Amino acid sequence: xxxxxxxxxxxxxxxxxxxxxxxxxxxxxxxxxxxxxxxxxxxxxxxxxxxxxxxxxxxxxxxxxxxxxxxxxxxxxxxxxxxxxxxxxxxxxxxxxxxxxxxxxxxxxxxxxxxxxxxxxxxxxxxxxxxxxxxxxxxxxxxxxxxxxxxxxxxxxxxxxxxxxxxxxxxxxxxxxxxxxxxxxxxxxxxxxxxxxxxxxxxxxxxxxxxxxxxxxxxxxxxxxxxxxxxxxxxxxxxxxxxxxxxxxxxxxxxxxxxxxxxxxxxxxxxxxxxxxxxxxxxxxx
Amino acid sequence: xxxxxxxxxxxxxxxxxxxxxxxxxxxxxxxxxxxxxxxxxxxxxxxxxxxxxxxxxxxxxxxxxxxxxxxxxxxxxxxxxxxxxxxxxxxxxxxxxxxxxxxxxxxxxxxxxxxxxxxxxxxxxxxxxxxxxxxxxxxxxxxxxxxxxxxxxxxxxxxxxxxxxxxxxxxxxxxxxxxxxxxxxxxxxxxxxxxxxxxxxxxxxxxxxxxxxxxxxxxxxxxxxxxxxxxxxxxxxxxxxxxxxxxxxxxxxxxxxxxxxxxxxxxxxxxxxxxxxxxxxxxxxxxxxxxxxxxxxxxxxxxxxxxxxxxxxxxxxxxxxxxxxxxxxxxxxxxxxxxxxxxxxxxxxxxxxxxxxxxxxxxxxxxxxxxxxxxxxxxxxxxxxxxxxxxxxxxxxxxxxxxxxxxxxxxxxxxxxxxxxxxxx
Numbered sequence: 265x266x267x268x269x270x271x272x273x274x275x276x277x278x279x280x281x282x283x284x285x286x287x288x289x290x291x292x293x294x295x296x297x298x299x300x301x302x303x304x305x306x307x308x309x310x311x312x313x314x315x316x317x318x319x320x321x322x323x324x325x326x327x328x329x330x331x332x333x334x335x336x337x338x339x340x341x342x343x344x345x346x347x348x349x350x351x352x353x354x355x356x357x358x359x360x361x362x363x364x365x366x367x368x369x370x371x372x373x374x375x376x377x378x379x380x381x382x383x384x385x386x387x388x389x390x391x392x393x394x395x396x397x398x399x400x401x402x403x404x405x406x407x408x409x410x411x412x413x414x415x416x417x418x419x420x421x422x423x424x425x426x427x428x429x430x431x432x433x434x435x436x437x438x439x440x441x442x443x444x445x446x447x448x449x450x451x452x453x454x455x456x457x458x459x460x461x462x463x464x465x466x467x468x469x470x471x472x473x474x475x476x477x478x479x480x481x482x483x484x485x486x487x488x489x490x491x492x493x494x495x496x497x498x499x500x501x502x503x504x505x506x507x508x509x510x511x512x513x514x515x516x517x518x519x520x521x522x523x524x525x526x527x528x529x530x531x532x533x534x535x536x537x538x539x540x541x542x543x544x545x546x547x548x549x550x
Numbered sequence: 551x552x553x554x555x556x557x558x559x560x561x562x563x564x565x566x567x568x569x570x571x572x573x574x575x576x577x578x579x580x581x582x583x584x585x586x587x588x589x590x591x592x593x594x595x596x597x598x599x600x601x602x603x604x605x606x607x608x609x610x611x612x613x614x615x616x617x618x619x620x621x622x623x624x625x626x627x628x629x630x631x632x633x634x635x636x637x638x639x640x641x642x643x644x645x646x647x648x649x650x651x652x653x654x655x656x657x658x659x660x661x662x663x664x665x666x667x668x669x670x671x672x673x674x675x676x677x678x679x680x681x682x683x684x685x686x687x688x689x690x691x692x693x694x695x696x697x698x699x700x701x702x703x704x705x706x707x708x709x710x711x712x713x714x715x716x717x718x719x720x721x722x723x724x725x726x727x728x729x730x731x732x733x734x735x736x737x738x739x740x741x742x743x744x745x746x747x748x749x750x751x752x753x754x755x756x757x758x759x760x761x762x763x764x765x766x767x768x769x770x771x772x773x774x775x776x777x778x779x780x781x782x783x784x785x786x787x788x789x790x791x792x793x794x795x796x797x798x799x800x801x802x803x804x805x806x807x808x809x810x811x812x813x814x815x816x817x818x819x820x821x822x823x824x825x826x827x828x829x830x831x832x833x834x835x836x837x838x839x840x841x842x843x844x845x846x847x848x849x850x851x852x853x854x855x856x857x858x859x860x861x862x863x864x865x866x867x868x869x870x871x872x873x874x875x876x877x878x879x880x881x882x883x884x885x886x887x888x889x890x891x892x893x894x895x896x897x898x899x900x901x902x903x904x905x906x907x908x909x910x911x912x913x914x915x916x917x918x919x920x921x922x923x924x925x926x927x928x929x930x931x932x933x934x935x936x937x938x939x940x941x942x943x944x945x946x947x948x949x950x951x952x953x954x955x956x957x958x959x960x961x962x963x964x965x966x967x968x969x970x971x972x973x974x975x
Contacts, residue, residue: 275557279644279656299687306684310675313716384670385688386647459578544650547643548565 288540293388303395308402322406326362330355337480346482346513349423352414356507357479359411363404364441364499365470370396371449372466375457375546382547389543390536393450397442404438415510426512433509437502440528444498447532454538457546478503482514498524498531553659555740555771556622556645561654563615563640563795614640615651616795624739627762627772629786629803631779631810634881637795638775642742645773660739663689674718678709678728681717685732699735706761707731734761741765744775759785779807814879817847821925821941830867831900831927835860838923838944841913851948851965854913859889859925860906867900870929872907877940879920884963917965918948918958 293300330351337343338350345353371393375382378392418425456462477499478486486494494500501520508514615637622628632638643649645656646664671688672681682703686696696703704710707727709720717725743762762785766772776782782789782803789806791799793813799806819838826832840846841853849855859872872889889907890896921944926937948965952958 275657275659277658277662279647279651279658281651281653281655296687296690298691298693302684302687302693306673306676306680309680310673313675381671381688383648384646385664387688387690547649 288536289388293390293394296388296391299387300391300395300398303391304399304402307395307399322403323410326355326358326407326410329358329362333358333480343481344485346484348425348511348513349418352418352423352425352511353482353507354480355411355414356510357503359404359407360437360441360503360506361474361477361479361499362407363400363438364445364502365474366403367397367400367442367445368449368452368470369466370400371446372452373456373463374450374453375542376453376460376463379547382543390450390539393446393453393539396449397446400445401438401442411510425510427510428508428512430505430509430516433505437506440498440502440525443532444528447528447535450535450539451531454535454542457542473497473499476500478514482507484515495520495523496527498527500524552624552626554621555624555659556620556773557657558618558620559655559657561615561618561641561644561656562613562652563637563644563649564611564652565614566611613795615644618654618795618797620790620797620800622740622771622773624771625766625769626788627766627774627786629782629789629806630773630775630792631777631782631789631807632792632798633814636792638792639744640795641792642744642773642775645742658740661690662740662742663733663736663738664742664744672717672725672729675716677716678704678713678720682713682728682732685729686736689733689736690738691736703731703735706734706757730758734758734765738770740771740773742773742775779811783807817945818941818943819845819847821938825862827864830863830865831870831929832862832864833859833925833927833938834862834904836923836925836938836941838942847942847944849944849946850913851916851918851946852913852950855911857909857911857923857942858906859909860904861927862904863900863902866902867929869897870900870927871897873926873928874909875924875926876916877922877924878963879922882963884916884921914967915964916946917960917962918946920945 333354334350338345338354374389374393374396378389382389415425415427452462452466474480476493477497478494483491483494483500483504501517501524504514505516505521508516618637618641630638630641640649642664644651645658645662647662671685673684676684679700682700683693683696687693704713707724707730709724709727712720712724717728720728741762759781762772762774766785772785774782774786786803788801789803790797791806791810791813798813799809821836823833823835825834835858837845837858838847838849839856839858840849841855843856846855857874859874861872873886875886876884878884887909922940923942923944924937924939925941928937948958950958
């Protein structure tokens, strides 16, 4: 009897039926940090190796988007840009938005895209979406440096814009975007295990979301009675702040930023809870 | 007695059959809307195969594992055998944490690593070196651990000169070698192995078996699942036999394997069934007749034999055919044959009466070995499907004197005697 009770204390793992909603093991995730790092490396190396132009793509993408926005929204639709050079205005929005939307898009099919690997070995499933968000960070940095080059170019041409102390907030903005992209992404990926067609709605939904966020227009152009919508949308204050920090036009609203941060944390927590719930028996429903 | 490392307590795993979600939100809404109006669900599947399975179980659920309790002690090499669907894979999946049990629990001491499939997560664009790190990390090693064992892993794989090449340029053999090398160096306290020995050439297989022995002798625990009774016998001192999700037997491997094979194979040349007037068509009797037209389940390779199917048609049936499938003991299909192949009129309409179909299997055709036959009646007009899986089983015996042992035990389902026109030029 005594021997048995001693043995019981030494069990390293106990596999049990899925329990409540808050059965989350973040400790374990930390133990697998090397794996997250290696996934990031894999993503980066494989993108780099598979294309001829390699990382050039990371620059072409925002450049073309910026040019397109400049022509369509700037020249044709004549949407004002707070007096900023249109190219810079759109690029600031695009670079920041792309980081968020790519993180969301890629994490949103975590379960379906990795079904074969999940069916064979166990590791904390969250390692995959987290690694995606981190590898996207590298893409962001490349695009961000490109944006800085653009700023320098416009500065030398004599354009008027004013980077300011809010620039220091950039890492925080990035963190919020990463958390929001991750949170939304894993919520969607958890739901796509049951409803596969949701996957198609994601690309479209993100597109719509972009138009609901001041990416191609400044917040100052939005009529007063609609402004509350932008307080709810966590992305809008982030994009506005980002643009204000680097270009000096727009608005920084601490209240909105705080709401955005809180919404993000709530979504992330919901995401992690849902994800942890789904990951345990996901293989049975594939 | 050594320490207990795995303790399985009243483990159950339930799967649901046929009633899974429709998978698209649109259809779910459609079904819900139809139900709300009291109409029939437009997405209900009337698939007879699943329906039949559902009937056999309670509410369309079935227990893949049914009250399994098992203790495994440190250093034990335990073989797990059982036919397909007995619950072996489910047990391993729970052990390797791919899925969770429905009831009960497993307590584990130490790290558990599974070789359910080697090479998981290999990325074709990455080099061998990069893949070793990635694969190792997926299996739960830290980076420093992998670095420490890296040379050993590469050595074991025997492909050191290609370690800097992307694995997409590897041959499948090289790929498996590298993958197994990583897995073999995991050094977990408990190793779960499922049929990995089916890969690689014989030399490499020997190496793998050797490595598994080392693992076991090093005081670690191995759970080994295989259909290869020879390998089980060689590697494991003890074995358990799973059947329908339950442990049927536990003991010395020799005996468990013997009992398994006995349980698996009962020669049976006769299958009978009573008359059922409610059925439009009713299978009555199936027999195997040897060349002397005697019921016999031990058949001579040199002689032909007959499969005789008797059935009764109570109502005129249309679009109906009788079939049987001949399989090897391990469920490889040798052939399937339908009764309307040469009698196309049968498919149109079948009159009432008692029928007798005789199918001749030629001599010197099926290889020596053990076979099973499944029968069925299928009608797509009235959506009727009736089958008897593995109704008959028999043995083909070859008593010929061959000069070479290889000639007597040749591979393949068939052993046709073919004409070799050979001329000296």
